[in-house]
Amino acid sequence: MKHLLHRPAEDAGRIDVVYLWVNGADPVWLRKRHRAYTAWTRQNGEELAAFGNVAGRYRDNSELLFNLRALELFFPDHGHVYIVTDGQTPAWLRPSSQVTLVDHRQLLPCASPEVFDSGHIESYLHHIPGLSERFIYLNDDVFFGQQVNPAWWFEDRIKVFLEPASTAHPEALHPGETALVNASIESGRWLTERYPHYRHLPQVYSHTPRAMRKSLMHELEHLAQDWFAQVRSTVFRSWRIPPIVPDLAPRWMVQMGYAEQQVLNPLYINTGDAQAGREFDTLLQNFGNLPFFCINDTCDEAAGDDPRLLRIAQTLEKLLPDPSSFEWAGDQRMAA
Template sequence: MKTSAPRRQKNAAQIDIVYLWVNGADPVWLNKRQRAYAAWAQKNPQQLAVFGNVAGRYRDNSELLFSLRALELFFPDHGHVYLVTDGQKPAWLRPSSGLTVVDHRSLLAPGSAPVFDSGHIESCLHHIPGLSERFFYLNDDVFFGQKVDPEWWFGERLKVFMEPSSTRHPDTLTPQATALVNASIQSGQWLAQRFPGYRHRAQVYSHAPRAMRKSLMHELERLAPDWFAQVRSTVFRSWRIPPIISDLAPRWMVQAGYAEQQVLNPLFISTGAPQAAQQFDTLLAHFGQLPFFCINDTCDEADEDDPRLLRIAHTLQKLLPQPSSFEYVDEACVAA
């Protein structure tokens, strides 16, 4: 399923953009998710990862609309945009030669069941037809916050960002740990087996735009075929099968000399946290001076009209009032 006309020819310097997006309120999609989870949970009891099926994981708070506005404001020379979805598209999305909607089914193995684990989908992104060698991968709740310098992000080595605080890790995967912690544990074990002297840092990676090289992801897939196959067997996220892109990919790129690791404390807004209001105030005060920021929906099963959720679009409309070229103008402020 596509919304674009034929794309212009690629050039070696082009940096494409890949987003994952879903509209969790769509009744057709919601019914599909509910039926799929009932069947999956029956076959996989006690396997669901922490927060693996909460509404907040799939809820659309208009983040994508504003992330695209931020993209055009801070990185106007970006390449083609790929929007990876589950047979959906936003009502406000205007057909554009600069954007292609990619259905999950075109990336999954033929005959695959519907997938509700983003870790599964993101493991396939480097197989998007026509994707440039260099690309940014963003979840729709991640935003550029200042002018993008492509050479700083990509340069001689890619930039990856680790959070400053250490995380207490158990020795093995556990159902109580978050997907990021379990991914860190498994990454450490995998890298220690392949790199003598490898020393693991018990920290997780920031919610950030991910600077990627398509050829490196193909190389990692060749090196870790069993892990990729496991991730691509998931329907919902299982604590026994951590994602690859959020931890193993950046750690391996650093270890192999393909990436440079920085410890960074970016603005991470947790909408369900007691300090969320202060975090939004920080965003309003420092917008334009932040390399990137994330607004993570941690309200889980809150109602759609919960004030904590309405604050997201209200704040972003103040910061990014100018519609992007990807919007129908008469619907540009529908979320305000």
């Protein structure tokens, strides 16, 4: 397994893949999270964003294992894989020159070693040493579902995706709104102040693979220094400080002509919803013909043996039964 200090050389033609991953059941990590949350709430009162510290945000339902199987199946020519973690290693992950574990302590400044807000962490992804200019960032619950055409994602302009429908959003940030809605509100304010001809679309951006260019994120970081600084001050997600990568980054790229926007309604499964069973059936029927799909753990504080959660790995095992080159074989895994 490569670690951050042993990294591949730059390759302009390569498209690397970056994941965030955490094992929320790790007792050492759990104690750290509870200790940090107790300290954070003393100073931050009612700042926690909606669903900002529920177990479902951190739970590992084996999504990354199957995500790498899907990556190898549908995008075999991908570049280097970076897995950004909080000092953890998946038990099934086989050491390989093709994957690098990036510890938070190596990527984030020493002033913020304990961070449980993905918006904070992902604001540093373009600083990963050795990362290719073009890269795709995925949460581990967002999967490729058919063959990937890199030219479609990157050539001409980067593809970004809005959800098809919008609901009435408040005009100001609100503690009861999701991070994506608050991010849309703040993005609209920021872009309107800087670009007189900017016209804000009220839809939020879909949960999709995020095609990105490292140089563009450095450019945006320079322009939005204050917002980046605020995001990098968080420990847990605050409703007053929306994340940058899910909304401002694609809107700004579209405004500057770096990206083109498409309205898309990808398969998005909320595991806690009543219709989740039908959506899993849709996934089973259409796998191989979906550009991508998301399985979002919205069971929040459910027990790990909840049938709604077990269905995630059971379904993915049916779709992706063959181990990837990133995994130990069964007997090797036991030995490891």
